């Protein structure tokens with residue numbers, strides 16, 4: 522199914538108080554349905570560039586927590602890493618949506634994600650009235666990683682070396698659960714640690730998908746800066762099944778950063794996460810609209 526891709530947000534100032542009350546009351550069944558449930562929200566680096574939208578994001582996360590849900594934030598930061606690399610005279614390069622990560626790049630990735638982006642998000646959420654705690658995959662042994670063995674899509678028997686890029690070997694969710702139980706909101710950087718204690722750069726969509734699976738999350742929301750997944754004609758697809766995804770991978774309709782995003786989303790859907798959505802983070806209060814209203818937007822990924 523395809524849909525309109527407009528990101529304009531309606532002006533609500535003309536709406537009468539009674540209608541406003543009705544809109545609020547509509548949230549009740551969703552609050553009841555998702556009370557006590559875990560929602561994994563991946564906040565992509567491209568979706569976090571506008572200060573007003575960042576504020577909306579933080580308020581949405583706090584509101585969900587205050588009405589009894591358990592939001593867990595996994596953040597990206599691709600554009601922010603690119604900027605930092607440019608400052609040291611390096612250019613980011615990607616293969617199949619994964620950043621080629623040499624030792625120097627790994628240092629920059631760790632510094633930007635854990636030192637800058639994560640702490641900015643923690644600050645925003647706390648300022649909006651929540652209690653956020655930043656974690657990397659090292660904290661509490663959360664994300665164990667191993668080197669990603671990337672297959673060449675043109676020649677599947679060959680491997681491409683993308684350096685210190687990791688895949689998730691195991692997740693120990695104990696630290697996340699402990700924080701949730703104490704009403705904290707975990708904000709997780711996609712950095713894992715390997716057998717020899719080395720750091721690995723993991724794509725944030727991959728971490729979000731695995732975490733949603735291990736936490737048995739109700740929802741996985743992947744916030745990005747496009748309306749959703751597009752077909753070859755550039756039309757928005759409102760839902761996608763495993764079968765359709767296979768075809769779109771094969772004919773190249775899905776490429777670049779969308780490859781790990783869709784693979785992770787599909788894995789999560791197949792492993793029992795009830796609703797998996799790729800959502801346009803440029804829409805003000807995109808999270809509230811997705812979780813607490815009938816409004817459907819973006820692309821839903823279905824296992825069948």
Ligand SMILES: Nc1ncnc2c1ncn2[C@@H]1O[C@H](COP(=O)(O)OP(=O)(O)O)[C@@H](O)[C@H]1O
Nearest residue numbers: 565566567745746749750751774775776778779
């Ligand atoms: N079929 C597709 N539909 C939509 N976007 C696609 C598609 N194939 C590739 N892309 C690319 O994937 C990008 C989203 O991935 P990415 O930039 O990694 O997002 P994020 O940083 O939010 O994780 C889009 O901006 C677009 O350039």
Ligand SMILES: CC(=O)N[C@@H](CCC(=O)OP(=O)(O)O)C(=O)O
Nearest residue numbers: 566597598599619620723724725
């Ligand atoms: C291996 C790999 O590609 N890691 C990503 C991690 C950050 C990320 O995923 O950020 P976005 O979600 O904003 O793209 C990177 O280095 O850019």
